[in-house]
Amino acid sequence: MAVAKKSAKAPAVPQRNDRIDWRSLYLYAVCLITLLVILFSTVSLINAIMNSIFPDPVYIDVYAKPENAPSQALLDQQERNNQIQAIKSIFTSFTTIAVATPLYIYHWRQTKK
Numbered sequence: 261m262a263v264a265k266k267s268a269k270a271p272a273v274p275q276r277n278d279r280i281d282w283r284s285l286y287l288y289a290v291c292l293i294t295l296l297v298i299l300f301s302t303v304s305l306i307n308a309i310m311n312s313i314f315p316d317p318v319y320i321d322v323y324a325k326p327e328n329a330p331s332q333a334l335l336d337q338q339e340r341n342n343q344i345q346a347i348k349s350i351f352t353s354f355t356t357i358a359v360a361t362p363l364y365i366y367h368w369r370q371t372k373k
Contacts, residue, residue, distance in 0.1 A: 284371065287367050287368075287370050287371045288371060290363070290364075290367045291364055291367050291368050291371065294360045294361075294363045294364035294367065295364055297356065297360040298357055298360045298361060298364065301353045301356040301357045301360065302353075302357065304349065304352075304353040304356075305350060305353035305354060305357065307349075308346050308347075308349035308350040308352075308353055309346075309350060311342070311343075311345075311346035311349070312343055312346035312347050312350060315339050315342040315343045315346065316342050317339075318335045318338045318339055318342075320335070
């Protein structure tokens with residue numbers, strides 16, 4: 261009687277997929293960073309808008325002698341400077357959001373491919 265000889269193949273070893281997908285890691289890292297930049301810029305934008313509407317009060321030294329006290333024109337100028345600084349901050353925050361948002365959208369769409 262002939263007995264069929266079984267082939268001595270090694271059992272199939274399952275493929276391990278422990279490798280890091282560097283492309284996905286990069287894309288998700290960029291998305292996270294740009295999302296955080298957008299978040300912090302939005303908070304800064306809201307703060308700058310509030311500072312432009314309600315500027316910081318001008319510091320007045322209560323212990324200054326009356327002859328050394330700042331004039332009203334100087335106090336008004338300081339308040340205008342505070343508002344100008346707040347408006348500059350608005351533009352800076354808006355620009356940061358305008359740059360980070362397209363970067364986020366582009367990289368997020370790349371993760372979907």
